């Protein structure tokens with residue numbers, strides 16, 4: 080990436096850090112140190128604000144208190160934290176079509192949109208593992224949520240930057256795109272009812288069972304499906320794109336990963352994934368609101384004050400991460416071998432912390448691992464103009480313009496071979 084890399088982000092974060100109302104009610108105060116993050120995310124005196132709810136409705140991602148606790152209890156068992164391999168079957172189910180697609184692209188050498196390619200496989204994995212339904216590889220259904228995700232991104236930017244304006248047309252657009260997303264949710268619910276994948280312990284199955292017990296109603300199920308889509312797709316697919324982009328800029332690291340993968344060693348691949356999530360944390364900013372007057376994180380908080388939690392700043396703090404803008408997966412590898420811990424318990428929070436810790440983190444990490452392993456083990460992704468790629472903030476950190484790539488086989492013979 081060019082020297083100007085991340086200037087867009089820096090500018091927005093600077094704005095975000097300037098509090099337009101430092102003395103008034105409902106102040107917005109920036110938090111970007113690890114102690115502050117730990118204190119606020121673990122405090123019962125701080126709750127979620129309404130801002131994520133505005134993006135996708137009051138699902139698990141946006142709620143707090145008793146309602147959140149009840150919903151989390153329903154969904155959590157579908158994501159067993161100590162059995163990440165529970166998701167492996169779904170990922171492996173989606174992989175052959177993905178490989179076939181990449182082989183096609185490598186044969187034709189035609190340019191393609193990288194984000195769209197990875198979103199297709201992420202979408203198929205999510206539909207099967209979270210909603211219990213199988214999608215045909217040619218059916219890019221997850222794209223039906225894209226207008227909602229884009230409008231939500233715009234709204235998010237307006238909400239977190241003091242100069243941003245949430246005007247009527249934007250709110251209307253979010254509402255309209257949400258109606259379109261709900262048509263897809265109707266389809267998901269109908270398909271789940273008529274053609275469920277047998278033997279899958281999926282989140283939607285758990286929500287439907289909870290409805291039978293009177294623990295949630297139809298509207299609640301819709302809110303949760305919308306939240307699960309918002310939480311699970313753009314986060315993973317943009318992280319995959321950033322990882323490939325970062326590796327394209329450091330061919331020596333990519334080569335080491337390829338060699339390690341050939342020897343069935345994933346140490347550096349895993350570290351590259353963690354390092355990507357440090358530099359481009361999809362949830363780059365978050366908010367919490369004080370529910371009582373309290374002194375916490377070296378700050379006096381009044382009821383209603385908002386803590387703006389800048390994960391992006393935390394992850395690039397030079398006091399924690401030397402040469403913070405440098406892509407260096409070795410930060411996460413212990414010189415003695417094995418993984419290395421972050422420099423502080425709360426210095427590295429791509430999946431959050433405390434009671435709202437991401438429910439899908441194991442699924443996300445495993446799917447990123449398998450998708451990247453497949454790509455790096457067999458293919459080369461050639462970027463047209465990598466230095467022109469600028470990051471942009473929305474719901475997640477994404478590229479400002481679509482990234483066009485060509486696919487090649489890693490072994491040139493493999494790419495030119497006709498299909499069997």
Ligand code: HEM
Pocket residue numbers: 139140141151209306307310311312314315318360361362365428429430431432434435436437438439440442443
């Ligand atoms: C790279 C991928 C992902 C990243 C970086 C990520 C990040 C996060 C973060 C930071 C939070 C905490 C938000 C907060 O504190 O308010 C969160 C919550 C959540 N995530 Fe993820 N996530 C990812 C993938 C997924 C996936 C694949 C799923 C589900 C299939 C998922 C489902 C959720 C849910 C339901 C919550 C709300 C948890 C709660 O409040 O109890 N996420 N995620």
